[in-house]
Amino acid sequence: MTETYVTFQKEGAIATITIDRPKALNALNPEVLGQLAAALRQAREDREVRGVILTGAGGKAFVAGADIASMVDMPPERGLEFAELGLSTLQLIEDMPKPVVAAINGFALGGGLELALACDMIYATPKSRMGLPEVTLGIMPGFGGTQRLARLIGRNRAKELVFTGDKVDAATAKAYGIVQEVVEEDQLMAHCKAVLGRIAAVGPVAVGQCKRSINKGCDLALDAGLAVEKMAFMSLFSTADKKEGMKAFLEKRKADFKGE
Numbered sequence: 001m002t003e004t005y006v007t008f009q010k011e012g013a014i015a016t017i018t019i020d021r022p023k024a025l026n027a028l029n030p031e032v033l034g035q036l037a038a039a040l041r042q043a044r045e046d047r048e049v050r051g052v053i054l055t056g057a058g059g060k061a062f063v064a065g066a067d068i069a070s071m072v073d074m075p076p077e078r079g080l081e082f083a084e085l086g087l088s089t090l091q092l093i094e095d096m097p098k099p100v101v102a103a104i105n106g107f108a109l110g111g112g113l114e115l116a117l118a119c120d121m122i123y124a125t126p127k128s129r130m131g132l133p134e135v136t137l138g139i140m141p142g143f144g145g146t147q148r149l150a151r152l153i154g155r156n157r158a159k160e161l162v163f164t165g166d167k168v169d170a171a172t173a174k175a176y177g178i179v180q181e182v183v184e185e186d187q188l189m190a191h192c193k194a195v196l197g198r199i200a201a202v203g204p205v206a207v208g209q210c211k212r213s214i215n216k217g218c219d220l221a222l223d224a225g226l227a228v229e230k231m232a233f234m235s236l237f238s239t240a241d242k243k244e245g246m247k248a249f250l251e252k253r254k255a256d257f258k259g260e
């Protein structure tokens, strides 16, 4: 029987996906990635879910990276397959039209930080340590780290982290723009739920289009990015949520968005 390494819990409009392999500090092997992909698809398909928290079990790590034991004897072609599995799993986060936040309590290293970088926001605790230490193993980031980190914090700061393999603390990660907020350990989940709760109250289709517009548009030239935004803006004018949101404003009442 396969072990369960990823759990899915729903509380109202918020789903929490937990990577639960604490013995290996939640390291990502192909099985864990497969289960994570299934949980992400479940969150995407569930119409009640308006936000997702991604976290790690055990109190010591979010995810300490791709599983080194699985990689040690991998030939290049299997290394490529592994990278493709990791990349496609992380892509599910970027493509999901709902906010996904990473709740980091402890280590987020290598593939673990790469996983967080695919999320929409990252919240961490004072004991968290983050980095891309792949070069210390004689490899490099393979789940999108060189690309997403350089786009997020700029090329040279990303090079400093990637070339040295240094781990930084949460305050430094916040100063670099990797982490949005550092909160005490016992407040981490409540903080993520509060942020997602605020987002769950606004128009879900609109949030999905905002996410798509930022994710797709930011890597384009400005005029192309503006065109992505313009088409997304137009698409919202055919939604019931737009009618409801505007009517509610004019009638001075709270909007009841259905996500349609």
Ligand code: CAA
Pocket: 023, 024, 025, 027, 064, 065, 066, 067, 068, 069, 086, 107, 109, 110, 111, 112, 114, 133, 134, 137, 140, 141, 142, 143, 145
């Ligand atoms: N893969 C597999 N097992 C891992 C792991 C990983 N990435 N990280 C930790 N573990 C395992 C350890 O082997 C250890 O197992 P045993 O108890 O069976 O020996 C267990 O988790 C606990 O780890 P430590 O004893 O090392 O704990 P520590 O507190 O001394 O150190 C740590 C914690 C600094 C996070 C250290 O475990 C560490 O450096 N881990 C590796 C981090 C790393 O290099 N990550 C990048 C992986 S490569 C990658 O991610 C490629 C990619 O981009 C796709």
